[in-house]
Amino acid sequence: MQPLILTTSKGLEELLKAEVERLCPEAEVAIKPGQVRLEAELADAYRLCLWSRLANRVLWVLEQGSADNKDQLYELAGRVNWGRHFDVDQKLVIDFVGTNRQIRNSQFGALTVKDAIVDQFMDLYEQRPSIDKQDPDIRLHCRLWRDQAIIALDLSGQSLHQRHYRQQTGEAPLKEHVAAAVLYRSGWADSGKPLADPMCGAGTLLIEAALMAANIAPGLARQRWGFDHWKNHNQSLWQSLRDHAVDQQREPAMVISGRDEDSQVVGFARQNAERAGVKHYVDIAQGDACEWVPDTEQPGYLVSNPPYGERLSELTALLPIFDRWGQHLKRHFADWHLALLSSNRDLLRQLKLRAHKEYSLYNGRLECQLALYRMDEANCQERIQGHNDFENRLKKNLNKLKGWLKSQDTNCYRVYDADLPEYNIAVDCYGDWAVVQEYAAPKNIPESKTRRRLMDALMVLPQVLNIEEDKLVLKVRQQQKGTEQYQKLAQEKDFIQVYENGARFWVNLKDYLDTGLFLDHRDTRQLVKSWSRGQHVLNLFAYTGSVSVQAALGGAKSVTTVDMSNTYLDWAKKNFRLNKLVGSAYQFERADCTQYLQSQKRQYDLIFIDPPSFSNSKRMDNTWDVQRDHLALLTDAKHSLSADGKIVFSNNLRGFKLDEKGLEQVGLRAENISAKTLPTDFKRQPKIHHCWVITHG
Known part of the structure; x- marks a missing residue:
């Protein structure tokens, strides 16, 4: 038995633990932040490499112990008999994660481990292995936490989330193992019901779903592994596990379909599905999420990673889209289950739906929330919005300014300036554009409340001001200091002409x-x-x-x-x-x-x-x-x-x-x-x- 560590993204540890327990039912599995640990045989390690949909790396631990300083780390690395794992003429790379008071950066830690390995080979063979970061034969992985370190062989070689079917993506692609986690959390994986993604992008969710439904091991398509040149690699055992995985494949029994409004991205999704070997299992076409209804009589699962609107200019354009999408979902997706992944809860609130469960997880370094909804009678009811104080005040201001504006030779003016304390913004019109400046909110007002008020205002403005939604610009104004006084926000370089009193x-x-x-x-x-x-x-x-x-x-x-x-x-x-x-x-x-x-x-x-x-x-x-x-x-x-x-x-x-x-x-x-x-x-x-x-x- 050998210690194994599987790494994953923050927030996926429990899911990965359950997956490891399914694949290795005899193992005792423990969780640490961002990783799962167990004792396993080589066959288990191979099986995890081949089948894990949630892990990033499978690490075969060679040594672990105290590493409070450089000397201890060097001694720890020297305890490994490196000649049992690779030859002196093989190329290696060392990934080092973590720091402490004495080992203050990862480069220094990696160099210390490398020195221990090189010195051991020099003492035994008077030769030294070479370092190759681009094309190594052996990838070693070291993790340091306080005064404890592990030194391991990275059996995966490259991160397991890289399934090698994605050659092209749209903006902000969803990592494959995160997509798999979303599908598990949604409840779809064990349901046998249809799956729909109306904002499918490059198709990652659809493809991961098809791989699950067809029981295709995600590691089958990988051509290179971290154990290919390892001396203890058992090729016959590995091949038998691969052959067994091929025998386990099946035809999916459910409809898996997706749409995206960007025809180029739809082309990417289809190419990716073909490379993944699931082209015939998924229906991908161009379509508008606010209009598309899947061709299935059976309610299923709508699982999607809609755009987040990371830039302010994108947010103002997305708000009305999410409002329309919410109305569409209420009318056409009764009895469906929804699972939506987003880093922007403000956008999800525009759907006017109540989530029954939420999970936090990370897509790369971006913290996201996965919100689960049941499209029951309560969620499918059209909610009539009450009186909007901001809308009423804005209309009142416009009415007051109407006579004055006729006497002015300008198309630039202010229509609202924090008149209502809960709507702490200024609104300026520039021709057929409007600029919304959000003032920094008082500290005693919760940020969640101010964000909701801002989103409400952004929804109202295009209609009341009679402007197009994409001509609404949002900025955050707060007290500026020094060189921030004319702070650069973007690089659009879009200029428009306005007029004022003959100029x-x-x-x-x-x-x-x-x-x-x-x-x-x-x-x-x-x-x-x-x-x-x-x-x-x-x-x-x-x-x-x-x-x-x-x-x-x-x-x-x-x-x-x-x-x-x-x-x-x-x-x-x-x-x-x-x-x-x-x-x-x-x-x-x-x-x-x-x-x-x-x-x-x-x-x-x-x-x-x-x-x-x-x-x-x-x-x-x-x-x-x-x-x-x-x-x-x-x-x-x-x-x-x-x-x-x-x-x-x-x-x-x-x-x-x-x-x-x-x-x-x-x-x-x-x-x-x-x-x-x-x-x-x-x-x-x-x-x-x-x-x-x-x-x-």
Whole structure:
């Protein structure tokens, strides 16, 4: 008898234990996190390699014991008679898992074991085996936990979840052993009933189900094993087990069918099924999950791994799909059993179904929940949604803004801003798009509740705003610090044009936390425009240059746009070109705005300054804090201000206090014009920004 360890994904240990007990009924099986242990014969080890649908690796333990430090690990590895397992001219690789206080990384641990093996061969044969990570003859596996280690031969060679039938997949493929676990947990494996997967992707669930139904050992298709070059390998025993496995195959007695809306992925699924040898056992075709009903009179099991919507843009598109799918399931899948695997419970909630059991498991490193549903009378009832407070408030806001919008020359405006505490979001319209910004929720509100409220809002918005579902963009807004102030969110690079008071602007609704146009400064930009005729204008911390554009359209003699970011300066230049503003009167400077004021000698008639609250950008010599540093900044700006000039100074730090006494001491006078610069659609949040006109005293 030899100690064996079978590894698996977290959450599958109990299932694997039951499987091992079926395959090796005489063995005593124990569980540890991510693994199952037993004492077994070589035939048992071969059988587990051949038949396990849930294990990743089958490890034949050669030695185990204390390994608190390098010397102990070296001594432990040296206790193995390596010449009994492979020859000196064979290639090996060592996988090492785990660390402790003395052995702090896996590479160091693997090197220590390798040294022990090489030294033993050198002492006996004056030759050393070679390491080959790509094509080894022997794969060794070492696992370290605190001061204990095991050293084992990896009989599987490659992870057993790699069945070698998947050459192509869609996005976020489901690992084969996890698919098998889902089928076991669903209850389908022992039911003899039809199986349907309406979002089958590359077909992994369908193929694993067909392999089960046909009693095909998942290891039969594997061409290489970790024991192929092992000295103790018993080829005749192995071959007899393979032959017996072939004899056990049978024709499936149930319907196994799947659909996917992506025709390319359907092609992948069919090719994968053919490579797995189950092409004739599964029906795979293109179809819409919200319309497809399996061609079977007998209720069965719907088992699926629907899309998770990992990116925010995907989530907003998936919510209405899951809502429609839930209605479809209620109408056409009475008496079926459902098993849905997802890492996003928000999406599953849109089905409006009550799960009777849930399991946690991992697909790779992604934590998922497997929710089981019975489509009984209670779950098949259409649930009439009650009054939606958010929907009512949104409609009320739109109605209030209707008259004001007719008088405005813009298609960008705010329609909702955390009016209801439980719906802590802001909603901005940009033409036929809408951007939803989720504020960080108060700590006393459970995250699950805020997520449900957010999903409710996202479901309502397309209909009330009369926009397409894929033109709803979701962002999470929280207090930003330093270089996070213009945080990059994605790499879509999708720009759309919007207009405002005679100007056109490029906005990017997906890639950044901010879109490129601060809507609360709409009236401020109009004031700057009205004051710019015949003036030399300087725009500091210019971002995408929207204030500069309005100044230029207002008839400024010159406009100088200053920002530290090349990205935003390029964006500003695009906005100028969009408005046909070209010529030497318009200058763009990449610089730290605080240093720019200190170094340049020009005089300006109008200076616009809208700095961030805080910044520690690598492009700055020092940190920036608007409360701490604004007086010094405005003092420097005074030296660049013409005698009759004015500074428009704005910021959005909620608790900001202008140092008026300090300004007086340096010869400046400030007039608070915050109320004048607050647009109608932002009056629900009067502290969204502060604004002053500052002149020579």
